[in-house]
Amino acid sequence: MEHVVFFPAHDGTPAFRRVSSLEDAVRLVEHLRNVESVAELSVHALTEVPLAFKAFYRVEVPAGEVLAAPVAEVPSQELPPPLPVADIVPVVEDAPLVESVALADADADSVPVPALAVSNGHSEAAPSSLGFFAS
Numbered sequence: 001m002e003h004v005v006f007f008p009a010h011d012g013t014p015a016f017r018r019v020s021s022l023e024d025a026v027r028l029v030e031h032l033r034n035v036e037s038v039a040e041l042s043v044h045a046l047t048e049v050p051l052a053f054k055a056f057y058r059v060e061v062p063a064g065e066v067l068a069a070p071v072a073e074v075p076s077q078e079l080p081p082p083l084p085v086a087d088i089v090p091v092v093e094d095a096p097l098v099e100s101v102a103l104a105d106a107d108a109d110s111v112p113v114p115a116l117a118v119s120n121g122h123s124e125a126a127p128s129s130l131g132f133f134a135s
Contacts, residue, residue: 002046005029007038026097 003025009015032038
């Protein structure tokens with residue numbers, strides 16, 4: 001693991017040196033202290049910080065844009081009645097990320113297809129796709 005030694009340079013400005021191991025950092029500190037009389041030293045380990053990227057969309061409306069005509073109200077539409085409780089399929093949170101493809105001669109649940117995230121090389125812990133991009 002790489003380390004960094006921080007110390008003041010001869011002109012008083014902050015300086016540092018990267019070294020490949022802790023042993024090299026100790027040798028550098030000994031040299032700076034014993035040979036160059038540097039008293040203010042610090043050693044830090046360099047470790048990689050894991051990063052995660054998330055999609056972020058920002059919608060902006062230009063300030064000068066004004067609608068030409070007022071928007072008319074949309075008439076209310078009646079919603080269909082709710083499904084009976086017996087028709088609701090329970091959600092299983094620990095279910096594997098698998099989608100099914102309906103074939104003419106087979107039952108829809110008998111042909112499992114990996115979810116889009118899994119088929120693209122992502123871990124199975126990734127959220128499943130929206131479905132309309134999957135073939």
